[in-house]
Amino acid sequence: MQESENSPAKRSRRHVLGLGAATAAGGLGLGALAFRPAEEQVEFLTQKVSRASKPSKLKITDMRVAVLDGVPFTSPIVRIDTNQGISGWGEVRDDADKRYALELKSRLLGENPCNVEMLFKRLKQFGNHGRRGGGVSGVEMALWDLAGKAYGVPVFQMLGGAYRRKIRLYTDTTESSDPGEYAERMKERVEMGFTFLKMDLGLEIVQDVEGAVVGKSLWNGNLQQYDGAPGGYGMTEHGLTMVQITDKGLDAMAEYVEAVRDAVGYDIPLGMDHFGHFDVNTAIRLANRFERYNLAWLEDLVPWFRTDDWREITKAVNVPTMTGEDMYGLESFRKLVDEGAVDLVQPDPATAGGILETKRIGDYAREKGMAMPLHYAGSPIGAMASAHIAAATENFVCLEYHASDVKFWNDLMAGGEPLLKDGFYHVTDAPGLGVELDEKVMAEHLAKGEKLFAPTKEWNDSPAWDRTWS
Structure with a gap:
């Protein structure tokens, strides 16, 4: 039986042959590939795989906040950045202080955001009832956003799937x-x-x-x-x-x-x-x-x-x-x-x-x-x-x-x-x-005296000993 031109097998062979033709000009053809070191073979065969998100290597590099006004109240928006160019969004409770989130930054830098529960347990002591819970909550949202982006799945799926859409x-x-x-x-x-x-x-x-x-x-x-x-x-x-x-x-x-x-x-x-x-x-x-x-x-x-x-x-x-x-x-x-x-x-x-x-x-x-x-x-x-x-x-x-x-x-x-x-x-x-914010529009609705995701280096270090038990 003749294979369809669009069959998976045909597409697969075209993809590999295409790669071979493309790389032959650079000195590495398919024939020579078998004789190259294993790491070069892996590099060649995975060259079209996105490397922007390797979950196990993801690290938090920065956290900034922008305070919006009139949405309908003030809303401090958290943005957590990583070493792989992806960012996670979170939100502190309406009419809460942005510093409730910023004080957590030093506890997050260098950590893998995909370890959401572990990080939440580390941060939980810094939250409390009312708006004081907003910092921990907003950061936790951003961690889930990052984890979902790293693995390519919506947050609800990581929670066990949907009862409703x-x-x-x-x-x-x-x-x-x-x-x-x-x-x-x-x-x-x-x-x-x-x-x-x-x-x-x-x-x-x-x-x-x-x-x-x-x-x-x-x-x-x-x-x-x-x-x-x-x-x-x-x-x-x-x-x-x-x-x-x-x-x-x-x-x-x-x-x-x-x-x-x-x-x-x-x-x-x-x-x-x-x-x-x-x-x-x-x-x-x-x-x-x-x-x-x-x-x-x-x-x-x-x-x-x-x-x-x-x-x-x-x-x-x-x-x-x-x-x-x-x-x-x-x-x-x-x-x-x-x-x-x-x-x-x-x-x-x-x-x-x-x-x-x-x-x-x-x-x-x-x-x-x-x-x-x-x-x-x-x-x-x-x-x-x-x-x-x-x-x-x-x-x-x-x-x-x-x-x-x-x-x-x-x-x-x-x-x-x-x-x-x-x-x-x-x-x-x-x-x-599943959502990204338009920073240009955000800039038009900042709270009085606020800047759009200004640097927060003053929150990078903490001298505190956080353990609550002896």
Whole structure:
């Protein structure tokens, strides 16, 4: 039987003969190859193999950070460079300090980034809850990106493969003093393709309604929960504020939920967040008032570390409870999960410890029958890190998308299709995280006083002895 001109055997022989013809002019033909030293034979036969990525020889040579603004908050982007010309991208938690990542540089230089778990265990002690977990998490993301690029596989594949390739997103909108206007904005999100919504509904929205709130005068009439003034309402733990919501206040808040349900219907799951700072009893009253709207969850009613308070609320209400965005490491989640203190866990990969640690949290929750949404608010780098976790974790529900009003968000990516399509991210087979950033566009959106990946030699050395045991 005559071989096809395009058969594998024909293509193979053409390739080798072509190499022979090409190299004969340089003094080495196929006939002579057999008599050359073994290392020259290997060099010849592998001359078309890419040498840009030899995973076992990969070494970290540099780490730099560029702080973006308005994506929608500040986002410190980590870039780890190597001796083979490939770089890995990571992202520190939104509104965190870039130095949380830079202090880790001296512990990384000269190391092989493919040893992700070993390096994570070395760095883990330098992270903590809230934004302090951002440095370790962002670096860990960049290590996974490098490992995927070195081996030519997407991160989700290194985590065990995909349960899904389409990653469902949930989104919210800005607050309004008019329930009808707020509901219309939420409806517009559905028209954009989103199939899961979350409301930010805090005391600030009803605090000026006469008789809605008890205790406002204790805080000079300012119940702004994100006011960072020391000793102010925003920096005082929930159970210590002596603030309560009256029935009139609950009814005023319920007008917003009612309006949204009227606008989007009940096919769309609807969560709630950012309530403000008040005690357990008020939290239970609020949950019972909103039970009729079949909410997907009530988020962060009290601080995450108040396990007893969470358990009391969860057992008293018929609305799912959830926390986790400010928790660092699997250990912190174990207590909540083991004690059934909440119905859902929601880690933020940029605080929780990065990609693998967040998957571990999800897998642990799965053992107890808990689902896992993911919190996230930043650039396409952290978004895709979260998407790979979502793809590889069975009990994933939905991932936060907080950039609906950021016009340049997709422009940050270098080429390719937009990440977001009809309310989903689509995870591809591209190696690593599968995205690269356009540094020219990044330069247009740097935070005030920041430079684009400026040298960081001052972070190259550390005199510290890091071991935490004797």
